[in-house]
Amino acid sequence: MCGIVGYAGGRPCRDILFQGLRKLEYRGYDSAGLSVISDDRLELLHSVGNLDNLEAILDQVGDKGTLGIAHTRWATHGRPSAENAHPHTDCTGRFAIVLNGIVENYLSLRATLQDEGHSFTSETDAEVVAHLIERAYQGSLRQAVVETYRQMEGHFAFCAIAADEPDVIVGMRKETPLVVGLGQGENFVASAVPAFLAETRAVVFPDDGDVVVVGRETVEIFDLDGKRVERLIQTVDWDDEAAEKAGYETFMLKEIHEQPAALADTLAERIAPDGRVALDGLGLSAEDIRRLERVIIVACGTSYHAGLIGEYALERWARVPVEVEVASEFRYRDPVIGPDCLCIAISQSGETADTLAAMRLARRAGAQVLALTNIVGSQATREADGVLFTRAGLEIGVAATKTFLTQVLAVLLFALWMGDRRGLLDGERVRSFTEELRRVPALLSDYLEGGAEGQIEEAAARYAAGRFFMVLGRDVGLPVALEGALKLKEISYVPTEACPAGEMKHGPIALLEEGSPVVVVATDGGVHDKLVSNVQEVRARGARIIAVTSEGNERLAEMADEVFQVPRTDEMLAPLVAVVPLQLFAYYVAKARGEKVDQPRNLAKTVTVE
Ligand code: F6R
Secondary structure (H helix, E strand, O other), X not given: OOEEEEEEOOOOOHHHHHHHHHHHHHHOOOEEEEEEEEOOEEEEEEEEOOHHHHHHOHHHOOXXXXXXXXXXXXXXXXXXXXXXXXXXXXXXXXXXXXXXXEEOOHHHHHHHHHHOOXXXXXXXXXXXXXXXXXHHOOOOHHHHHHHHHHHOOEEEEEEEEEOOEEXXXXXXXXXXXXXXXXXXXXXEEXXXXXXXXXXXXXXXXXXXXXXXXXXXXXXXXXXXXXXXXXXXXXXXXXXXXHHOOOOOOOHHHHHHHOHHHHHHHHHOOOEOOOOOEOOOOOOOOHHHHHHOOEEEEEEOHHHHHHHHHHHHHHHHHHOOOEEEEEHHHHOOOOOOOOOOEEEEEEEOOOOOHHHHHHHXXXXXXXXXXXXXXXXXXXXXXXXXXEEEEOOOOOOOOOOOOHHHHHHHHHXXXXXXXXXXXXXXXXXXXXXXXXXXXXXXXHHHHHHHHOOHHHHHHHHHXXXXXXXXXXXXXXXXXXXXXHHHHHHHHHHHOOOEEEEEHHHHHHOHHHHOOOOOEEEEEEOOOOOHHHHHHHHHHHHHOOOEEEEEEEOXXXXXXXXXXXXXXXXXXXXXXXXXXXXXXXXXXXHHHHHHOOOOOOOOOOOOOOOOOO
């Protein structure tokens, strides 16, 4: 979590740093700060709360300095406060650092430093870094940073500046993102590309243990022994506008509307002229696929729900046993894994700490690991045997929408590919699915541009004051129900229970009272009749039904209080359309309640701590 940005160049950097932070605010927003070197001394500014508060006092820092670092925080160690906000400084005020991640051994480091006479001003783990640099400094910030890095345990990325070396920022990373942006006569370093996307698209992704020395004219990278290393310069194809709201009132709403394009991009070139699925870079040979006995999917949150859809598809089409595991649990079990397993790690960011740990565990046990991610160069891509990219573009809204839909598409494509390679789906069958998949972006686009959204907004306003929602689904509609419930919880804060419709009478039905709103994912499929019976059970308790149904299905229309009809498609592909009214419903419930949709409380976009 947390966002870091640094600038070294010829322009006054206070405002450039602040604009960079604005682009990273989705990573954390409980406090913020920056430090700029001016006249060979460090100017510092801290504020509590989101970036508006920092902006209000920004002119307390002069606008002369042309090198600096900045940070927006998501608290791990120490409450949100001005003292705990980064940048942190050493005892002399000559060094400043910003850090993202966790220094696991900070307590022992802090105790040693205190015994040596260092005095601390914050409760954070990060402050030790400034003092370690102070202790190690002998005229070279780079050397002091390396010395400091060697003593740190955990996973983190940090950047340091020194008043005595006003022309460089030194950064390092360990299992946490750090990216360099290369400009003309100026350079950037940040936690994520959007921080400097308005200025440059030429980027370098340093490796763990690389020492990145960012100067005004040059960026040099060294290994821990001081040897120069070369890293590939890549061009990112996002533009800055993608990081803006493009006329929508929130990023989340914009991203919901970007879903047809995100699906089309993820699908592009993945359907061969013969209608079969073509996937590159998976790192799986024909022999691997033949001897595969089991698939384990590891993920967190929304990505876990995409994994559940993968389970249905892989079992149905590729006849391979699948387990879907919450990564934070899986990593601490003693799971039975071996070379006959394929572990698929789903993570839009590719940086989620628990998912990365679960991948590593599976890898150590001999499984092959495939990362399914949206972010090129992310940690997951570095640690996997193969990668399947979604192409959702940048997602800023904390609540995942378009990345989820593209994950679902990717797992469906993978399951078709696998079923075909294992000889379990004939060419005709695969072709019928891929033809249908090709139609989905246009179906969804028509749906979003039609009148559905207005209807959902009106319905949401009627239920927004409610104290509770229940969401039901069956079969492949169950992960959709879980995802719809998560959206409601995340952004509207209304307590929401999701459960398999058939499981309801084993307990959750007791929650229902006269008028309780129950959302039912009821698109057409093999279990539709069963679901209709469940709806009747709920109705008999006086609950109000909000049903998501396939276009033209009038059966539920008679029983439901609200019906959100979605375009008709194959039942296995239905999650691609059925989740959209639930995203919109959650969105408009949250909006009607006056919540800040893009920045839900207590959450951050990328969870790089366990
Ligand atoms: C929910 C949401 C989170 C993420 C989860 C995993 O809207 O965004 O639940 O899905 O934190 O993140 P990734 O996919 O980046 O591993």
